[in-house]
Amino acid sequence: MHPKTAFSEDVALNMLRSDLHRWYLEHERPLPWREKPEPYGTWLCEVIMQQTRIDQGTAYWERFMHRWPNFQALANASVDEVLKEWQGLGYYSRARNLHKAAQIISEEFPNGYPQEMNQWLALPGVGTYTAAAICSICFETPVAAVDGNVLRVLSRFLGIHEPIDRPSGRKPLETFAQAWVDPKNPGRHNQAIMELGALTCTPNAPDCASCPLQKKCASSFMPHKKGSLPPFKQGKIKVxxxxxxxxxxxxxxxxxxxxxxxxxxxxxxxxxxxxxxxxxxxxxxxxxxxxxxxxxxxxxxxxxxxxxxxxxxxxxxxxxxxxxxxxxxxxxxxxxxxxxxxxxxxxxxxxxxxxxxxxxxxxxxxxxxx
DNA sequence: AACTCGGGGGT
DNA sequence: ACCCCAGAGTT
CATH class of the missing domain: 3.90.79.10 (Nucleoside Triphosphate Pyrophosphohydrolase)
Structure with a gap:
């Protein structure tokens, strides 16, 4: 790659970052776990929110935080108590893995917690997205947290028409996401993209007029017909x-x-x-x-x-x-x-x-x- | 790479 | 009826 190209790409990325961050400062929702971010509450939040809407999961997060405010408290609960508190939220392996991980953390990190990607990834129920979210938000680790929101925002922005649920479509998105992460403020950057996906670049009828990325987005000036906008998926669910x-x-x-x-x-x-x-x-x-x-x-x-x-x-x-x-x-x-x-x-x-x-x-x- | 794993909300 | 949601684990 030519140095000049890399330089101009870098400048462009920086401008996009500041546009995004300005937008985020105005539109960030006042969610409870954002008041005072710390590893336990962040981890709990990220696991609860896996495949779950914020509206549905928030009350569960509040109840868990109140009943078990730290890793040790959760580790000392019984799995039946944890599952009862999880009742109705679905994907119950998350609750069992959450409890198991709390016991591992309280044993291997007494009075502390993991601080590196590999340590989090080793825990049950923590995958690439969750580990990246925790480490970028709590420890400023410069890793991209790629969830459904990010896949949607970036596939539209880049005009990726390959299915995002296979490598051909997913790889370029993750590469770009990682290149775009703001090394100075990765946590805020990751949350800003997700927030943009949740509030503006929504699954249907995205509000392109108020999007900070509109001018450089590959999709904003495309016709927004029902199935014409990325992301596209291959997987079909057989019920x-x-x-x-x-x-x-x-x-x-x-x-x-x-x-x-x-x-x-x-x-x-x-x-x-x-x-x-x-x-x-x-x-x-x-x-x-x-x-x-x-x-x-x-x-x-x-x-x-x-x-x-x-x-x-x-x-x-x-x-x-x-x-x-x-x-x-x-x-x-x-x-x-x-x-x-x-x-x-x-x-x-x-x-x-x-x-x-x-x-x-x-x-x-x-x-x-x- | 394809399945499995919940429940709720939107269109 | 189909889609999606702050995905991860197993086969």
């Missing part, structure tokens, strides 16, 4: 139908709850014992697996079937009531009162169906006695 059955097993007023395995949906959360099969349910209320009849007394459907949407699955959820015979026992999980079961970390779909299922189960159970 599958799944018939899922929750087995509500009751005995002496108690209900059986299972802790779900870490792998799979709702990992680490508690739920009724579950059976599922691909496809749509054959009927409004499918017959349960025959094997359950061997030890349990079937009392039939319970509560109202519901459809529950996940990003890659359409769950058709049904509940089935069972009674455990007197003098029989079951070691599939834990017996809870309906009240104590509700204190467990539950999937959203159970949270929203809870009263309906409980009422239906109690009604059918008492009818049996009579």
């Amino acid at each position: 599958q139908d799944v018939a899922l059955q929750f087995h509500v097993i009751v005995h002496n007023g108690l209900v059986l709850m299972n802790k779900r395995p870490d792998s799979g949906v709702w990992g680490g959360l508690w739920a009724f014992p579950t059976s599922e099969k691909p496809g749509l349910p054959a009927a409004e209320t499918d017959q349960p697996p025959a094997s359950l009849n061997e030890r349990l007394i079937s009392r039939g459907p319970c509560g109202t079937p519901v459809k529950h949407l996940l990003s890659h699955r359409r769950l058709h959820v049904q509940f089935w009531l069972w009674l455990l015979p007197e003098n029989e026992s079951l070691d599939w999980g834990e017996w809870h009162t309906w009240e104590s079961a509700m204190e467990l970390a539950l999937p959203r779909v159970l949270e929203s169906c809870w009263t309906d299922v409980k009422n239906s189960a109690e009604q059918k159970e008492s009818k049996t006695v009579a």
